[in-house]
């Protein structure tokens with residue numbers, strides 16, 4: 065156990081707060097022992113810290129899940145099921161899959177964080193979400209120590225959300241994730257516009273898993289700041305989902321508003337467009353700014369505190385509400 069330790073290197077915003085008690089756990093046994101020793105206390109579960117904004121020192125014990133291991137647990141002609149320890153780095157796993165020519169997660173390359181953190185908000189990028197390859201995840205209820213496996217249909221996956229971000233928030237600790245990858249006949253997903261544009265412009269005829277990974281990785285390098293250099297948590301807000309009626313009214317006032325069809329009746333607005341159109345593009349306030357290449361990303365320019373970042377984000381939120389009557393919802397977990 066680490067006592068009174070700085071969390072600066074444990075969160076991608078690089079916010080310097082103190083954790084009173086931090087437990088790094090490397091096996092299921094250690095998870096159980098730690099939970100037992102903390103019985104009847106609230107705990108906070110930490111993965112790679114890439115989707116968290118700490119606004120205060122953390123008094124609650126933190127359990128940082130570091131369980132490693134990637135293994136193929138079953139296989140047929142077309143698919144493999146892979147069990148992955150929750151503490152594996154997500155991007156290491158994606159690179160492992162690509163090196164074995166296993167398809168399904170290539171569009172999700174370069175997303176920071178651990179494997180255990182990935183189902184929490186149903187990570188997604190470039191037309192794919194983890195739910196598209198998800199079979200199950202297992203772990204323990206913090207209060208009762210009961211072990212449970214959640215199959216895909218138990219997880220309530222939706223856009224940047226799951227049961228683990230809602231009713232089971234801070235109640236269940238994921239120790240293992242099982243995903244299904246394709247061995248043969250993998251259908252490459254190139255539906256996402258900016259990905260498809262590059263494929264066309266480079267005249268890539270039948271893109272392979274490796275091609276997609278390389279293209280996505282390059283697009284991301286251009287658009288997103290590297291957290292090891294500039295603190296950030298990727299998209300700070302979710303793209304708001306609105307009804308046809310709301311969209312029609314917005315289009316009457318803002319004819320160039322950017323939106324995507326979400327499903328038959330709902331539309332996803334570009335939160336980056338809303339933010340930029342409130343005048344926040346490349347805006348800086350003390351140690352915090354909106355990233356120059358992507359207005360949805362808030363950055364720590366140096367020694368910003370979590371509160372400074374949070375208060376800047378709330379200014380953006382109220383401006384967007386005032387101008388568009390749209391309430392942005394944070395994607396990042398505010399602690």
Ligand SMILES: Cc1cc2nc3c(=O)[nH]c(=O)nc-3n(C[C@H](O)[C@H](O)[C@H](O)COP(=O)(O)OP(=O)(O)OC[C@H]3O[C@@H](n4cnc5c(N)ncnc54)[C@H](O)[C@@H]3O)c2cc1C
Nearest residue numbers: 111112113114115176177178180181187188189238297298
């Ligand atoms: C530069 C950058 C780009 C990003 N791009 C994307 C993107 O394209 N798509 C996307 O979806 N996200 C993106 N993100 C957000 C983030 O990387 C993902 O949400 C990631 O999956 C978070 O994992 P983590 O291990 O860092 O979780 P953490 O930040 O440590 O935790 C996030 C939440 O999950 C909970 N949690 C973590 N691990 C566990 C566990 N084992 N059991 C139970 N609960 C747990 C925590 O309590 C917390 O509530 C980006 C972030 C950055 C910094």
